[in-house]
Amino acid sequence: MTGKGQTEPRKFKTLPILVSLLLAGFIGMFSETALNVALSDLMNVLQITPTTAQWLTTAYLLTLGILVPISGLLLQWFSTRQLFIAALCFSIAGTFLAAMAPNFEFLLTARVVQAMGTALLLPLMFNTILVIIPPEKRGAAMGLIGLVIMVAPAIGPTIAGLLIESLSWHWIFWLSLPFLVIALFSGIFFMQNVTEVTKPKIDILSIILSSLGFGGIVYGFSSAGEAEGWGSPKVIIAIAIGVIALVLFCIRQMTMKQPMINLRAFKFPMFVVGVLMVFICMMVILSSMLILPMYLQQGQGYTAFKAGLLLLPGGIINGLMSPLMGRLFDKYGPKWLVIPGLVLVAVSLWFFSSITATSTVIFVIVLHSVLMIGISMIMMPAQTNGINQLPLEYYPDGTAIMNTLQQVAGAIGTALAVSIMTSGTKSYMKTVTDPADPLNVGAAFTHGVQNAFIFGMVMAIIGLVVAFFLKRVIVSHKTQASMH
Template identity: 45%
Template sequence: MTKNISKEIPKEKRFLIMVILLTGVFFTLLNETLLNLAIPVLVNEMDAAPSTVQWVVTGYMLIMGVFIPVSSLMIQWFTTRQLFIGSLVLFSVGSLVSGLAAALPYLFIGRFFQAMGTALLLPLMMHTLLMLYPAKKRGTVMGFIGLVIMVAPAIGPPLSGVILDFLNWRWLFFMMLPLIFLVLISSIFVLDNVTTVTRPKIDIRSILFSIFGFGGIVFGLSFAGDESVSWLNPSVYISLCVGLVCLSGFVWRQLKSVTPMLEMRTFRHPMFSLAALLLFIGMMTQFSTIILLPFLFENALGVSTVAAGLILLPGAIINGAISPFIGRIFDKFGPKILVIPGMILLVIGLQLFIKVNTATSILMFILLYTLVMIAIAMIIMPAQTNGLNQLPAKYYSHGTAIFNTLQQIAGATGIAFYVTMMSVGQNLYPSTSGIIGGAGRYSRCRDTVCF
């Protein structure tokens, strides 16, 4: 069925399937950042330490990092409809459990199910759309994927700020249920099975290597991303060492296997390997700026949390809005015309951040951040699409799983590395009161972002 699937399904039906997939992913990714502003509220209501409550956000990334690599196996074991509907059901159960949570452990359980549903849904969406559309149309399709992936997490914090002003934090979860239910019902009538179920042999050792390998790395990096934790903390270096050892075992086992869980031979395609590198750099930059710029706005400029989120919103929306147009340019002219100028723009944008100071206007920050987001839009999706186009169809599920896993690792790496740099800067600019303290905090935040 894979060989002519883009011709077997009518154009109108393909479009409806794409809308269903993108809508489902939009709501699940929205939830990834929806709790960011609710942390102080949860600290008070759950009577827990901020560092503990923070794991309702960090743990989401950890679970996604663990389950995304397994998605390539799931795609081969279940039909498109079964996996999509199952993922939404998992996410809905997680939303309900989280909304009803009377204690923090129940909230963690709910977030676990939400993250598991999202981890399966992301690679499934990309794999299905690769099967539905021929190579000459994939730039536009990946542009729409870029729109969803950028805009959904970006509007999470401002939206949660508005909701928390009028409603209880539990509505951050309850409001998702009717929306997901509508997508679920629509998928039953619209979604077709476009993937081939081969049911390869399940390699338990590969799954265990994957869980402890990717999980250990993301956990260690996420822990290191906490300002109060040193890289010499046993929780950090033991997790990273276990992760690296297990990941090495995982890669070795995949290369030896006839039917690997995650096909490492995809990296034999040079354009795929280059795309993976560009994706890692782009996602490191994106995640680190999303985390560090609010530090700069709140701690150095005295801007409120909600206002800091709103400052970043235009850049994220413009990034998403231009993604479909960038996709069309890719379909006509290829990746070079986008990726190379995008890298140049990214360097220029980050260099311009060096020039800012405490007198810089909010408008200038919005413009600079927007420039960086435009550059990232020109790099990530074109490189990703070009890399996936080089793979044979049998590797699509593996390629999408690898890219989505790299996004989680890159995000955790970017946050951990740059927060560490900023913490080191605190030794140079102690947090004293007054103008000197503000300038010091501002300088270390700014220099870390520019690095």
């Protein structure tokens, strides 16, 4: 096993494999965020409320939250090629359905099919890269993934805004289709099988508990972000079922000989710190990426295109910083990147919490750019450092855990931000004499948005405390070979 582990990586055609994965990943991430800018437009066209519109993002996250935990198992049951082709077929089908969607229900279904593709693709992408790229070059490779994964959400809103203004929201999906088809064909020609198919026993109970656990939590938090609020029976029951199912799931995984997700990965302290950092980071990113476009459109009255344009510089800077951070990480380790990164995030969110209807364009662009630089300093170094501490056979489990918790964090973050924004708006409205006055409506909305940014800042400060526990993981080939 040892000899094989050392010689195998040289046979991979690394570049074509990377190109196929990154192209598919780019479009997956693009369509995930492009829709955020279209939400205001969709509310008018489809005659739906903001809380209903939020389900287009929530259903996507919910599907990911349910399917990604199973990905570790799928990686051991099917070859890399089979999974890649299946992921792209789902993505293409979902994107085509969304492009044709005549109403909200149809669009929601299409989003779920799309998410099935993304749920297979994300863990596959991370796992393949961990297998084909040696540890000492991994920071640079993860930086490349970061470039792709962050530039897509950055240009998504701008391109979406342009398409909405000149064509219609359907074109967000029509535009993605040809690229997905190209990625599929490049995968058919170039994708190699990088993992062994071991076909471990499938434990149905684990799958049910994991789906109920992650699904319940994502659904509960998302419903709380809607009109229901935290006190509604639906929210309490969903979160309770989720928590109980997750506890049972964890107990079951720890007692099984061949667990679905090997939770023993949590025995490695830097992996735990990495998971916490990624969790906090995703809550901050996704909540601010949802609140900011909404505020620019509804609070400041910008068009979807202009709102997207304002967010473009920050996103591009983040993407360009990613490979640089990867190289710095390979050289210096995570600590001196992550701590300053969290300081930048906390400071920019503190300034964002004073945003008003008169805040200038420059104010928004500079703060958003600082926020994005901070995020690029945290995500990838913490994630790579955490995975580096795991033995080779834990990679599928490690990537499944990281990717699952990213989706759960995204759902929890957006739900908390939306509910904090909504309750802030409501409490402000109670203090005014004339609730129908447009000025009061605007001021109330601004008050809610400010509260949501304060929540983000608090999360960043918690992250900062955790970051002081970071230690660099040095990976030697010997330890990997002996562990394997």
